[in-house]
Amino acid sequence: MAEEILRMSGIYKSFGGCKALTDVDFACNRGEVHVLAGENGAGKSTILKILAGLFEADRGEICLKGEKVKIRTPRQSQDMGIAMVFQELTLVGEMTVEENLFLNMEPVRFGVVDRKKIRRQAETVMEQYGITIDLDAIVCRLTVAQQQMVEIIKILLHDPELIILDEPTSALARKEVEKLFQIVRNLIEKGKTIIFISHRLEEVFEIGDRVTVFKDGERVDTKLVSEIDTDELIRMMVGRSLQNIFPPKNTQITEEVLFEVKELTGKALQQVSFAVRKGEILGIAGLQGHGQTELMNAISGLYPLEKGEIRMKGREIKVKNAKAALKNKIALVPSDRKTEGLMLGLPVRDNLALCSLGRRARMGVISASKEKAYIDHSVKSLSIKVFNVNNPVASLSGGNQQKVVLGKELGIDPDVILFHEPTRGIDVEAKNEFYNIMKNLAKQGTAVIMCSSDMMEVIGMSNRVAVMYEGAVTQILEGEDITEENIMRCAMGISV
Amino acid sequence: METKVLHIKENLKKPEYFVYIILAVMFTVAVIASPGYLQRAHMSGLLKTASFLGIAAIGQTFAILLGDIDLSVANTITLGNVLGAQILMGSDANLGKAFVIILLAGILIGAGNGFGIRYLKLDPFIMTLGMSSVIEGVFMIYTQGAPKGKTSPFMSSLCRSAGTGVVTGVFLIWIVLVVIAIFVMKKTTFGRNVFAVGANKTAARFSGINTTKIYFIVYIISAVLAIFAGFLLVGYTGTSYLDVGVDYNDNSIAAVIIGGTAVTGGRGGYLGTLAGVMLMVMLVDFLTIVNISEAGRQMIQGGIIIILLLLYNRDKASH
Structure with missing residues (x-):
């Protein structure tokens, strides 16, 4: 039996009367790649943002490694070993990779930024997980895939246990996705846990251990990837009744x-x-x-x-x-x-x-x-x-x-x-x-x-x-x- | 009836109308504090001074309505002044030639600003500032640092009051331009498009407005009116000076903003600027009459602008 690293139960969140999550239970095991799937607006991003301390849940509790915790700010989330890489990248384009990595947390020695230490730390992380990037490059000149690598290095500097990737592959070419998956595998090897949002079905099967499907702010089910196929996954994502707010369709359609x-x-x-x-x-x-x-x-x-x-x-x-x-x-x-x-x-x-x-x-x-x-x-x-x-x-x-x-x-x-x-x-x-x-x-x-x-x-x-x-x-x-x-x-x- | 009163009350809260109340107060204070304020010669001088600023402020109002600013107004005025005097050389026979050259120079400056902002994607602030330097270089070379030339009889007559003793030619020109400016802003498709671009450039583009065209026209209007104001100043100054335009950047922007046009664009208009111009001119005049030094005048002027803007903002916050 795998150790449960995270359990969220009864999570409820609404934005100004608009329900985003209704009493969602979600759990994640140590060392797995857990994929979240579902339509746009199904609630995947919302629940992860609660975990990252960006939103606060209206109700529900979060247990981390068996201990009940409260996450109110991104800082608290970070301190608990949770890190999130966002869909929209958050780098400062005009600065170098190195400067971005340590933005606002530069190690200081005698009142000045300790560049040597910065470099050493970054290089260690890169070596450990098989990432290569030029630390002196200006960020806005990098490709989106490379920028994403910078984001990943940035969070790895905190040595998190639980890493959340919000649609990391949406802007990547096939080859770049391969590279990213290799890094994900390296991370798992080193004992990290990954939660991964994806819109591409084939990726679920390629990288995922388990998959949880969301629909309209509810969790539909969690399955072992090895136990399901594409058809079943799609069936889990759909299946709602048509609300009665649509007028009857026109039937008189000419060929014109x-x-x-x-x-x-x-x-x-x-x-x-x-x-x-x-x-x-x-x-x-x-x-x-x-x-x-x-x-x-x-x-x-x-x-x-x-x-x-x-x-x-x-x-x-x-x-x-x-x-x-x-x-x-x-x-x-x-x-x-x-x-x-x-x-x-x-x-x-x-x-x-x-x-x-x-x-x-x-x-x-x-x-x-x-x-x-x-x-x-x-x-x-x-x-x-x-x-x-x-x-x-x-x-x-x-x-x-x-x-x-x-x-x-x-x-x-x-x-x-x-x-x-x-x-x-x-x-x-x-x-x-x-x-x-x-x-x-x-x-x-x-x-x-x-x-x-x-x-x-x-x-x-x-x-x-x-x-x-x-x-x-x-x-x-x-x-x-x-x-x-x-x-x-x-x-x-x-x-x- | 009651709703009508309410309507007027609401409107008076808008900066472009509120500024008229300030203007009335200012005028009353000035009349009481300085005997002879209402004398014809004084009023005539006041309106004449206002005319030059008022003409330049039309273009500035358009630029600020777009959410931009035109910092080349001051040196464009000087260029108009220098070119005008040097071409006229004291003779009315050269009027036509001067007018054409000045018009072309204005169009060139405005199109240059438009080109830099739209095609080179330069910030309007930077572009017009750069253009300002270029213009300065041009009139420095042109005059070799020592402007020559002289006003012609006709140009001088525009600055003298005839008949009643209050109304001058330049004032009449201004009034005509005021009517045209307000009409263009309120009643034409071009005016509406300027407001639309100033309020939301993306939505304006989505709505099929040729934003580049609007930018070009606005900057050409601004440059042409500024250089024309400089030309009219020849009649006032008699000959030309290299620093004749110097205060016009600050003063035109101040007049527009005091007049209630939002620096973010899309809100305001020339009706408010009109009052802003009068307020600026009366303020300087009044402070001079009561013998306040140049330094003190600057401070008081700045203070009043800030206080007025605070009043406008408070009004906005309560909405």
């Missing part, structure tokens, strides 16, 4: 193709092709970072394409920038309304009017009466709850802000509208309104494309679903085939 892209290729996109037919909503699904954002932006003229065609009702169009996209009546409701969608400090009116200013202006002078009519119409037709359109848009609720983003885009009378994470951070009622708006747009003959990381939303809304994996559309699912299991398989690069 409104919008089509052919072999779109760019830095993060590989020959993406699909078509949207009149009346339908096309969903785009996939795990985070597989080219969905780039696809949305490329169609909207915000991401450069190397090759490919975009066709509107059979006619080829060029979208070399956002302005050209809008001119061709392609609208985008971007994923982050606060940074990409809205000018939060400006009035609701100015935001709503922005994309279509030219339509109500003559020689650059805006017609006040036309604008008033347009604003009134937008506020009414989208039922935006606003006391005064001259108030800054920041004063509205999330759902109403999102409606302003939509209204701004609808101002150009789009023929194609792209929704990117349309309902992120808005309440159920507003979500429902949004779904109805989307459906009506499709019904009225606008080509609607919806890209979402919320799988239930994709399933509940789309007539067809294009699933992306590593920058390519692996499969387009239709009708009965649109299931969680199928989407998950395609999103992990396994054919249905």
